[in-house]
Amino acid sequence: MSEHGHHQVKSPVGWTDRPAKVKRLFMLFYVICAALFLSEFVLMGTENLHPHPLEERMGFFVYPVYGFISFWFLVLLARPMRRLLIRSEDYYEGGGAYDPSGDPGHVSTHSQGSDDRMSHPGIGEAGSEVTDAR
């Protein structure tokens, strides 16, 4: 965080800096997801006022599967799209191709040039921020 370090008068520690809390939050979310998955059995007993052919064909778990797949589809299509369409920030002012070496990206947490395998510590390995902060 060197770039903004100079106005870091105090360094408040938020709940995202406490891995245990983040872990508990994620666990809660997983439990909710599991409950929603199981709720499909409740839905089997209810009347569907607006049935869709897809629901009739697949039968069950249409929505959770569709939601999950949609996100992956969205991102997996966006990635090649980026490769095709990305340009430098001043492209419309006369700039040209995108130059990854000129892009610091997120400050300090990522190594350069490995964007294809980049992980997001903010969500996965929460807590790594604290050590990076100074």
Place this chain on the structure above:
Amino acid sequence: MLGSVPPFVLFFVGAVVVAFTKGALRKSILLSVPLLGLVNLFITAGADVGAPSAIGESVKHVYLTLELLGYELQIYRADKLSLLFGYLFHIAAFLGFIYALHLGDGIPDGSVANEVGEEDVIGNSSAGMQHVSAMLYAGSALGAVFAGDFITLFVFWELLAITSAFLVWARNSDQSYETGFRYLIIHVVSGVLLLSGAMMLAHQTGSIEFGHVAGELHGDEGGGLAAAGLPALLLLIAFGIKAGFPLAHNWITEAYPASTPTGTVFLSAFTTKVAVYALARSFGGLDELIWIGTAMTFFPIFYAVLENDLRRVLGYSMVNQIGFMVAGIGIGSALAMNGAVAHAFADVIFKGLLFMSMGAVMTMTGRTKGTDLGGLYKTMPLTATLCIVGAAAISAFPLFSAFVTKSMIMVAAIEEHHYIVWLFMLFASAGVLEHAGIKIPFFAFFAHDSGIRTKEPPKNMLTAMTLGAVLCVLIGVFPGALYSLLPFEMDYHPYDTRHVLTQLQLLCFGALGFITLMKTGVYPDEKRAVHVDAEVLYRKLGPLVVKSVGELVGRADHAVRSRMMGLLGFALAGLGRTHGQVGPLARSWPSGSMVFWVSLSLAVYLLFYLFF
């Protein structure tokens, strides 16, 4: 007196007063004009107004007319459709002015916006101009929705363009200056198309009434756009430019991030919603709109995943949400039309809230890019919470506004057997959750701690955001109030076990998808870059074509000229040889030789005469 005043008049008068006042007086006027307007509108609504003419019986009231060149201009016409947008625009203006109230009071306490090097990110120096143009802009939007004929609509259509361009220019940067001009040109073109279409329509039908155009021309047979002819097509393109149809959508993604934090809140509320209103009034049930709308819900979500500037992400989100409305208008059943306008109502508030939260971030940090932000929840917890409410509302979580509005369009799609469209919309709903529901709050307030330490924004900003958030929840929890304002009769209940559970399944498993994408590192990182979109046509390709055609014409011109000059030189040289100073034809001959030649020819003539 009140109740018959055209709503735009209050705002235009208010703008003049705002221009000549300062300080507390100006602030009180900014807030009282929309409230007074709302009272005016409630009195109007006290009269018996009904559904617009597209479907069902039309009960409307025309309060003010003018004669112009034999045509009757309806300056102020109210029915249930225009009143709904009337309420909406008053609420949006009220929230917007609360949000912008601090303008001109200097840099807010705790703001680190000056760090970014831009002189006046907040727009303090242009406070007066912003207030006046926002007031005129809101008035123009109201003028447009209460216009009863195409000529009046055209006038307010162009006023919308001009007044809002000042909100882009208010940023006072080179970029906003250029963007503002492009914005203005695009919208003026839309106005010109509108006027051309309206004039051709008047020529064909003899009427300039702002009503259902598609039905007017093909007799409600549903013959589609081809049967409706050129005037309808021109009107559709005019409306479509303002609504952000595919290829014409980039003015949204350009202008919104270029304006000031407060200006964008106004920009997001009016122009596109006037276009949605115009489409609903003139093109309800037009089949082409279903696919145009579906395309609009689909492609922007990919750009939104990749985009770095969070206000530009919201611009793409805007196109996506309008797509739902356009598709609803295309489906055209009472439920779909109601869904479209109800979603427009909800969208102005939750999108306004999201733009406000990003504007608050920009005011306090000077930054709006994902790469620069993160971890702000530590110093701006209230703003973060309010942003999450807006994010939940746009993602259509149960108990929030979009859940009760967007679902009407989705159900109508199934009822009318548009199954493929429904699948696309369901995918787009997941996309909304991704870019607006998760990405916006996550990258601004959580993600990597950027190290920026600031404070909560000024109280007026927090107040406006809180009111917006309360409205998002109120609409979601008590949809009946909004439903009663909708133009058409319907029987729809959003809250049943199946709808709530399936929606939660879709959203939560979408979010689970996001988590897995993050943990596996597949999710694309934010990059300081642009992604080429249709704007490349007029920002890069257009100038390139003009430049290369110019060069080509220049070169051809040069070649032709030098060739002609060569020929001319050759001719001159030839003439010089014959007629020059020593040229045989240019010599002066003595008159004696002339006499000799004349007498010789006379002699020849005489000989001929004598012997033949």
